[in-house]
Amino acid sequence: MSRPVDLGSLKDGSYILIDGEPCRIVEYDKSKPGKHGAAKARVVGIGVFDSVKRSLVLPVSTNVEVPLIEKKSGQVVSSNPTNVQLMDLETFETFDVPVPTDPDIKSKIVSGAEVEYWRVMGKTKIMRVKGG
Numbered sequence: 285m286s287r288p289v290d291l292g293s294l295k296d297g298s299y300i301l302i303d304g305e306p307c308r309i310v311e312y313d314k315s316k317p318g319k320h321g322a323a324k325a326r327v328v329g330i331g332v333f334d335s336v337k338r339s340l341v342l343p344v345s346t347n348v349e350v351p352l353i354e355k356k357s358g359q360v361v362s363s364n365p366t367n368v369q370l371m372d373l374e375t376f377e378t379f380d381v382p383v384p385t386d387p388d389i390k391s392k393i394v395s396g397a398e399v400e401y402w403r404v405m406g407k408t409k410i411m412r413v414k415g416g
Contacts, residue, residue: 306353326339381410
């Protein structure tokens with residue numbers, strides 16, 4: 285799920301779909317309009333799920349897709365080397381999420397821990413562990 289937004293209205297730290305993958309903008313440069321052309325924007329984003337750097341150069345007036353991010357809270361039910369089972373704290377549904385690659389987050393995941401997870405474009409990722 286995404287919504288169209290004017291490329292000129294985005295800035296560093298925003299989220300954008302580049303090649304169908306949700307990315308966080310880490311660089312955003314605008315060039316001045318030339319004699320015969322429109323102003324262009326050069327965007328560099330890092331993938332939310334795969335941490336791959338992607339870039340995009342388009343006119344500032346172009347409509348681009350911005351992913352809709354659902355930020356939710358969950359509790360860790362159990363974990364194994366590849367998956368973490370979470371329970372949503374609002375709906376109480378349980379589901380599996382891949383283990384985070386960040387070693388700081390990975391070390392804090394234990395049964396009963398409360399986490400913040402994001403749902404973006406049908407994928408789910410644990411973003412941080414709440415509390416200690």
